Amino acid sequence: MTNSTPDILVVFDCDGTLVDSAHNVIACMRTAFEETGLPVPTDLDIRRSIGLNPDVAVRHLAREPLSDSHLEQIVTGYKTAFFHRRLRVDHHEPLFEGVREILENLASRKIAMAVATGKSMRGVNAVITQHGLDGYFGSLQTPDHNPGKPHPQMLEKAMAVACTKPEQTYMIGDTSFDMMLAKNAGCRGVGVTWGYHDEAELLESGAETLINRFEELLEIIETHRE
Template identity: 50%
Template sequence: MTHTHGFDLIVFDLDGTLVDSQHTIVAAMHDAFAAEGLPAPEAEAVRRVVGLSLDAAVARLLPRDAGEAYVARVAEGYKTAFTRRKAQADDSEVLFPGVREVLRALDAPEVCLAVATGKSRRGLVSSLDRHGLAGHFVSLQTADDAPGKPHPRMLELAMADVGAGPGETVVIGDTAFDMEMARTAGASAVGVGWGYHPAAELTSAGAARVLDSFDELPPALAALRPRTA
């Protein structure tokens, strides 16, 4: 299949873009705070920090005077709670509609697909394996490898992995952090409207377009960067 878009590298966020994991994320954060005798953060506040590295996300939810050691302890508590909840039979993490079909359509020899996420590598690999998506991606960038979003380093590493330039690269994500990462690196950005930040915020942060459904992605890419002969 020859694609009508001219992007060489398409970099996807995970949580809120490919995978609907907000129930597990919010519940695990509540568990971590409860273990420290802290009141649970509002679910909306937790959703607002999804996409950041874990320590940065926890730091935003804790009081401003929380020290680094305390942040690290709560973050470890979150990891433990998240792993425990993921192992439960009623874990509700699911793919968003159309993800599997669109990834299959975009996956081609002339196009490289990658993931850039605030998750750990272990968490990312576990999620991709669970949903049978690992084979689509040639580059996996996580908070283990680089500073968290919106810092551009994860995106720069993905581009270096496949030899793609910023003008040949597009980021697909649901948060302003994803859009800012792309903009800082000189890449294009497309937002998705089913994640954790509103469409207006994605556009303000640099999204060329915000999708209402995943099947809108291929034509949106073609409109952004048409393939030339």
């Protein structure tokens, strides 16, 4: 389903944009902090850190400077908690409304797609497998092989794979980190209003426009494609 004539590239964030994972992230981050005996961040603070690389998020959430060993312990604890959580029969990371339809629609228009996320490659592949999204994305850009958002490398690599230019590339995300990523890479930032940062933050961090439903993305793309 990936594009053979890539005049446009649409890059999606994962958590908060394609899937609603906040409940899992919050639970696993709380567990990781609890296991080290350090003060546990609030649910709201954890929610607002979603999208950052785990090590960056942990440093951001800690109420005091962390040693390298404490940082590694919390990050490892978080990843381990998430791994085990995915194995539970009640594990649930639902797609947001309209995701499957927008992916199918873009694929039918021969528009290239990719993912750029703070989620691990293992986590992204788990989402793709769970929801049957194989074949839609030309590349998956994660912290496994890239600096975290808002460093532009994830978008630069996605564009290199798809052979597109920044002005032809849309970054679709729900956080200020996504919009700063788009800005740093010279791409078009499209903020979604159903995620983890509010509309004002998205606009202030560089969103070119906001959408309330995925179907609105089609009009934006077709307008710029003309």
